[in-house]
Amino acid sequence: MLRRHALTLGSVLLGALGLGAWKLFGHQPEEPLLLSARDDGDGNHYAVGYRLDGTRAFATRVAQRCHDIVEHPQQPLALFVARRPGTESYLIDLRDGRLLQTIVSRPDRHFYGHAVFHRGGEWLYATENDTRDPGRGVLGVYRFQGERLMHDHELPTHGLGPHQLAWLPDGETLVVANGGIRTEAESRVEMNLDAMEPSLVLMRRDGTLLSKESLPQQMNSIRHLAVAADGTVLAGQQYMGEPGEHADLLAIKRPGEALQAFPVGEEQRLAMNQYTASVAVHDALRLVAVTAPRGNRFFVWDLDSGALRLDAPLPDCAGVGAVKDGFVVTSGQGRCRFYDCRGAQITMQPLELPAGLWDNHLRLV
Amino acid sequence: MFRPKLLFTSLAAVLLGACSPQDQQAKTAAALAQQVILPTYSRWVEADRRLAQSALAYCSGQLDLERARADFYAAQKAWAELQPLMVGPLAEGNRTWQVQFWPDKKNLVARQVEQLLDSKPEINAAVLAKSSVVVQGLSAYEYILFDSNIDLADDATRARYCPLLEAIGQHQQRLAEEILVSWNAKDGMLEQLSKFPNPRYADAQEAIAELLRAQVTAIDTLKKKLGTPLGRFSKGIPQPLQAEAWRSEASLANIGAALNSAEALWHGADRQGIRALLGRDQQELVQRIDAAYAEARGKLEALRPPLAELLASEAGRQQLSDFYDSLNRVHRLQEGDLAKALGVQLGFNANDGD
Numbered sequence: 167m168l169r170r171h172a173l174t175l176g177s178v179l180l181g182a183l184g185l186g187a188w189k190l191f192g193h194q195p196e197e198p199l200l201l202s203a204r205d206d207g208d209g210n211h212y213a214v215g216y217r218l219d220g221t222r223a224f225a226t227r228v229a230q231r232c233h234d235i236v237e238h239p240q241q242p243l244a245l246f247v248a249r250r251p252g253t254e255s256y257l258i259d260l261r262d263g264r265l266l267q268t269i270v271s272r273p274d275r276h277f278y279g280h281a282v283f284h285r286g287g288e289w290l291y292a293t294e295n296d297t298r299d300p301g302r303g304v305l306g307v308y309r310f311q312g313e314r315l316m317h318d319h320e321l322p323t324h325g326l327g328p329h330q331l332a333w334l335p336d337g338e339t340l341v342v343a344n345g346g347i348r349t350e351a352e353s354r355v356e357m358n359l360d361a362m363e364p365s366l367v368l369m370r371r372d373g374t375l376l377s378k379e380s381l382p383q384q385m386n387s388i389r390h391l392a393v394a395a396d397g398t399v400l401a402g403q404q405y406m407g408e409p410g411e412h413a414d415l416l417a418i419k420r421p422g423e424a425l426q427a428f429p430v431g432e433e434q435r436l437a438m439n440q441y442t443a444s445v446a447v448h449d450a451l452r453l454v455a456v457t458a459p460r461g462n463r464f465f466v467w468d469l470d471s472g473a474l475r476l477d478a479p480l481p482d483c484a485g486v487g488a489v490k491d492g493f494v495v496t497s498g499q500g501r502c503r504f505y506d507c508r509g510a511q512i513t514m515q516p517l518e519l520p521a522g523l524w525d526n527h528l529r530l531v
Numbered sequence: 532m533f534r535p536k537l538l539f540t541s542l543a544a545v546l547l548g549a550c551s552p553q554d555q556q557a558k559t560a561a562a563l564a565q566q567v568i569l570p571t572y573s574r575w576v577e578a579d580r581r582l583a584q585s586a587l588a589y590c591s592g593q594l595d596l597e598r599a600r601a602d603f604y605a606a607q608k609a610w611a612e613l614q615p616l617m618v619g620p621l622a623e624g625n626r627t628w629q630v631q632f633w634p635d636k637k638n639l640v641a642r643q644v645e646q647l648l649d650s651k652p653e654i655n656a657a658v659l660a661k662s663s664v665v666v667q668g669l670s671a672y673e674y675i676l677f678d679s680n681i682d683l684a685d686d687a688t689r690a691r692y693c694p695l696l697e698a699i700g701q702h703q704q705r706l707a708e709e710i711l712v713s714w715n716a717k718d719g720m721l722e723q724l725s726k727f728p729n730p731r732y733a734d735a736q737e738a739i740a741e742l743l744r745a746q747v748t749a750i751d752t753l754k755k756k757l758g759t760p761l762g763r764f765s766k767g768i769p770q771p772l773q774a775e776a777w778r779s780e781a782s783l784a785n786i787g788a789a790l791n792s793a794e795a796l797w798h799g800a801d802r803q804g805i806r807a808l809l810g811r812d813q814q815e816l817v818q819r820i821d822a823a824y825a826e827a828r829g830k831l832e833a834l835r836p837p838l839a840e841l842l843a844s845e846a847g848r849q850q851l852s853d854f855y856d857s858l859n860r861v862h863r864l865q866e867g868d869l870a871k872a873l874g875v876q877l878g879f880n881a882n883d884g885d
Contacts, residue, residue: 479623481741484879498876498879
């Protein structure tokens with residue numbers, strides 16, 4: 167009842183009322199809620215929320231497999247975004263897991279698995295594929311009209327095959343990872359491996375291009391992002407060339423500086439099998455964490471010195487997110503883990519969450 | 532922050548005084564590590580030690596080519612046996628490329644060995660360690676000992692290739708010894724497969740899952756090793772030179788060695804293998820997997836001539852195709868029914884990421 171009430175008040179009041187209402191409903195900051203897309207053993211897809219002590223908040227069956235989750239800045243809502251080339255994203259009530267709305271991509275468009283809410287709570291930006299010109303990156307811009315999220319307009323991502331996007335700390339500038347790969351509707355097969363154009367784009371939310379950078383190798387697909395509180399951007403890559411070739415799989419763009427390789431050691435680089443999945447930053451501890459599911463390894467580095475803090479085996483490690491004392495990591499195959507990063511030696515503790523079948527991203531709210 | 536709950540399964544086990552599935556899995560993982568996996572790694576180290584000595588002896592004229600080849604065959608067999616047991620440090624950091632380069636679609640092994648010897652005739656183990664993985668392992672060793680363009684009876688030819696032969700022997704010995712040391716070290720693989728939780732495995736189920744994954748991956752690779760020369764991935768046109776170990780004509784022997792090793796993981800020593808994890812209600816599956824292994828073994832044993840000869844005739848190709856189908860049954864049963872019965876998730880994001 168209250169939820170409905172809060173939601174129909176419209177966008178003007180969202181900021182004022184939302185956060186308080188959300189807290190009233192038993193959200194305890196000590197016990198973050200882990201949001202993720204997950205499958206069951208029979209291949210059914212779910213949008214799930216779990217407390218880190220293993221308590222299930224909800225597991226809502228959805229028709230299409232999702233990828234990333236974007237939390238509303240004020241309301242107890244999150245959008246579970248369709249994994250490419252999915253066409254349905256799901257707006258979920260975080261208090262009970264109820265499916266509030268299925269957002270269907272427009273004709274000749276599909277989602278790429280990632281989106282962001284603007285800090286005002288009214289606008290949503292989702293990376294999408296223009297399948298009439300396969301791979302041409304667009305941002306689908308959606309706006310709340312009452313409690314419904316409706317398509318409003320579209321912006322170019324100034325690149326091909328966009329994947330993750332994030333806000334810089336000003337909350338107005340978007341950073342977009344254009345993976346550089348063209349794929350068609352209903353397909354995951356790369357069409358242009360010989361002519362990839364990956365790029366990291368900074369743009370305003372009105373679509374104005376601010377900068378466009380790339381890494382030296384054309385086949386090094388820029389895919390996942392994390393932004394630190396000081397505006398440092400971390401980018402995780404997937405290299406589409408030969409297994410033996412040298413590719414920088416983690417890159418960093420410090421404020422005002424160019425995008426460049428993060429100093430990953432040769433042993434760690436080789437262990438990644440040319441593939442990274444999720445990137446997360448711990449602002450208080452100034453750490454960056456990366457999952458490498460093909461190498462079955464999880465890494466943590468010091469963000470400022472570049473020193474390696476952890477190189478640990480973790481089968482099919484998937485999503486990673488920062489909690490107060492370290493990182494929580496999920497897995498497609500094994501148990502989820504908490505890494506306590508407070509001490510000089512990072513320690514691992516298995517979590518009492520269901521094992522396996524977690525998709526590549528998680529959000530802790 | 533948050534307080535993780537006590538492990539419910541172990542708590543329940545204590546209260547009930549019962550042997551929980553986790554206990555059984557921990558016992559099985561430890562038994563397999565000690566009785567099946569570690570002995571296979573040790574045999575590999577021994578074979579590589581002999582290989583290093585063999586190269587020196589052959590190059591100093593104390594050993595004939597036939598004996599040198601026999602030592603190579605032993606090292607290659609030991610390597611094949613390791614395939615279904617590829618967990619831990621050897622499986623990480625692209626180390627396996629240093630031992631074997633397959634598939635070699637562009638004949639890189641021959642080209643890179645010749646280029647290396649043209650540019651660095653005084654090659655030694657230290658220089659080799661910094662060279663391409665293509666020339667560091669058994670595939671390059673095989674090329675030297677078996678390629679028809681290399682006449683080792685000729686003194687000048689021997690002088691050209693011997694430094695590389697010796698360097699590969701030393702490189703392989705050092706790599707194998709390092710891996711074995713890390714297995715036996717404190718917090719090494721032997722310990723991590725025996726005591727749970729540890730920094731690698733959150734529980735015994737994860738260890739069993741990884742063993743099954745390694746085994747299933749290896750059997751899938753055997754299908755590729757047979758299917759590639761058979762033309763399964765090239766419109767039915769046989770590709771004998773794409774086979775693993777085609778120069779030494781050991782393709783089928785290698786497949787056999789790996790298959791035996793996969794079966795050893797299934798049975799275990801003293802019946803403490805993955806098979807023992809299936810309950811009374813799953814005996815029908817146990818019998819089907821037993822039968823699938825027996826069938827594959829039987830079909831392989833019936834293949835008498837070398838792979839290249841079989842590929843040359845319609846009857847031979849049919850025999851190979853039958854063997855492929857039997858391998859496929861072993862693979863499917865373990866990847867599907869067995870993984871499900873054990874509650875093991877074999878792949879999710881890793882093979883289909885985003």
